[in-house]
Amino acid sequence: MANTNSKSVTFEDIKKIFRDPQSGQDVAAVAGVSFRLEPGELVTLLGPSGCGKSTILRMLSGFEQPTSGKIMIGDNDVTNTPPNKRDTAMVFQSYGLFPHMNVADNVGYGLRLRKVPQKDIDVKVQKFLEMVGLGQMGKRPPSRLSGGQQQRVALARSLIVEPSVLLLDEPLSNLDALLREQMRVEIRRLQKSLGITAMYVTHDRVEAMSLSDRIIVMKLGHIIQIGTPSDIYRDPVNTFVAGFVGKVAFFPCEVKGIDDACHVEVKGQKFTAPRWAKTLKAGDKALVMARPESLAVGEPGAGVEDGIVTANIYLGNSVETWVKTDLGNVLVQIDNPDVKKIWDEGEKVSLSFDPALTKVLADDLEQA
Numbered sequence: 001m002a003n004t005n006s007k008s009v010t011f012e013d014i015k016k017i018f019r020d021p022q023s024g025q026d027v028a029a030v031a032g033v034s035f036r037l038e039p040g041e042l043v044t045l046l047g048p049s050g051c052g053k054s055t056i057l058r059m060l061s062g063f064e065q066p067t068s069g070k071i072m073i074g075d076n077d078v079t080n081t082p083p084n085k086r087d088t089a090m091v092f093q094s095y096g097l098f099p100h101m102n103v104a105d106n107v108g109y110g111l112r113l114r115k116v117p118q119k120d121i122d123v124k125v126q127k128f129l130e131m132v133g134l135g136q137m138g139k140r141p142p143s144r145l146s147g148g149q150q151q152r153v154a155l156a157r158s159l160i161v162e163p164s165v166l167l168l169d170e171p172l173s174n175l176d177a178l179l180r181e182q183m184r185v186e187i188r189r190l191q192k193s194l195g196i197t198a199m200y201v202t203h204d205r206v207e208a209m210s211l212s213d214r215i216i217v218m219k220l221g222h223i224i225q226i227g228t229p230s231d232i233y234r235d236p237v238n239t240f241v242a243g244f245v246g247k248v249a250f251f252p253c254e255v256k257g258i259d260d261a262c263h264v265e266v267k268g269q270k271f272t273a274p275r276w277a278k279t280l281k282a283g284d285k286a287l288v289m290a291r292p293e294s295l296a297v298g299e300p301g302a303g304v305e306d307g308i309v310t311a312n313i314y315l316g317n318s319v320e321t322w323v324k325t326d327l328g329n330v331l332v333q334i335d336n337p338d339v340k341k342i343w344d345e346g347e348k349v350s351l352s353f354d355p356a357l358t359k360v361l362a363d364d365l366e367q368a
């Protein structure tokens with residue numbers, strides 16, 4: 001069922017300026033962004049509320065006009081194309097189903113608009129209902145479905161018209177945690193099996209990490225980094241991305257030298273990190289970024305930073321130990337806790353890191 005219709009998406013230096021109705025001042029909701037989605041790729045816009053994610057989706061769907069720049073879908077410049085001529089479909093947080101139509105009629109809606117014969121619609125609707133696990137629900141009104149089921153109907157309604165680009169704006173935000181986990185697996189499975197190019201918006205890093213081929217991390221209308229989930233987790237470009245996509249600790253250091261690795265000193269101890277921000281040079285004050293799984297807890301004085309254990313959270317195959325230090329509260333992930341020492345709450349300890357898993361970043365914490 002691969003989609004030969006699937007298209008690339010290109011944004012070329014897109015800006016969107018809004019005039020704030022209160023102050024009368026111009027605000028750049030999107031401050032000049034460029035990116036490209038490959039056909040069949042699922043790319044997520046990830047960033048804090050207000051950073052311009054929905055505005056980008058609305059410009060791609062045509063419901064918002066960019067102030068400047070160019071938008072391409074496949075080989076077509078769609079910058080000035082009206083929404084109904086763009087061949088995109090949008091799934092929202094509020095499912096937006098028609099309450100007076102049953103589930104099957106909701107799903108078939110786009111095909112009726114396209115004047116597809118009813119008997120073909122019936123067959124296709126049933127196929128798409130089965131695809132989202134609602135094969136028996138066609139005759140029900142949407143109000144008799146759970147939130148998760150309603151979102152599946154909305155998804156089927158968007159997918160059935162075989163758009164070249166599927167847009168999803170925080171589609172899972174109204175669902176409870178367990179359902180969210182199931183649905184993100186489901187969405188990715190459907191998107192991949194249909195081969196539809198998709199742009200997904202969320203402020204939830206776990207959601208972004210678990211469903212995306214690539215993630216675009218945004219802040220205040222700017223793209224800060226584009227990369228695969230593992231890229232942005234292991235190799236964030238700055239402390240903002242590092243902190244936004246996962247738990248992290250930063251240890252102040254001095255850069256001693258850079259060759260095919262970055263040599264640093266943390267409290268008189270020398271380390272070599274495999275990754276570093278390319279702006280750094282010898283003599284710079286910088287930060288060693290360490291993720292919870294690269295940290296370890298040991299005797300006080302033995303590591304790079306002393307602290308006190310404030311909590312141990314048992315998760316079965318791992319324990320999360322929180323350590324209060326002068327650098328803040330640091331989370332340490334201890335895998336295979338049965339064979340490791342777990343320090344008690346209140347005990348004095350020290351933190352150390354596995355340098356092979358760290359990255360050295362410029363100290364931009366003030367502005368982050």
Ligand SMILES: Nc1ncnc2c1ncn2[C@@H]1O[C@H](COP(=O)(O)OP(=O)(O)O)[C@@H](O)[C@H]1O
Nearest residue numbers: 018019020029048049050051052053054055056
């Ligand atoms: N129609 C509008 N008029 C004025 N300001 C807007 C409008 N739509 C969005 N904004 C502003 O643009 C910025 C980005 O909004 P939005 O794209 O909705 O962010 P996100 O989806 O990342 O939360 C916000 O500061 C928001 O207040």
Ligand SMILES: [Mg+2]
Nearest residue numbers: 050053054055
């Ligand atoms: Mg939004």
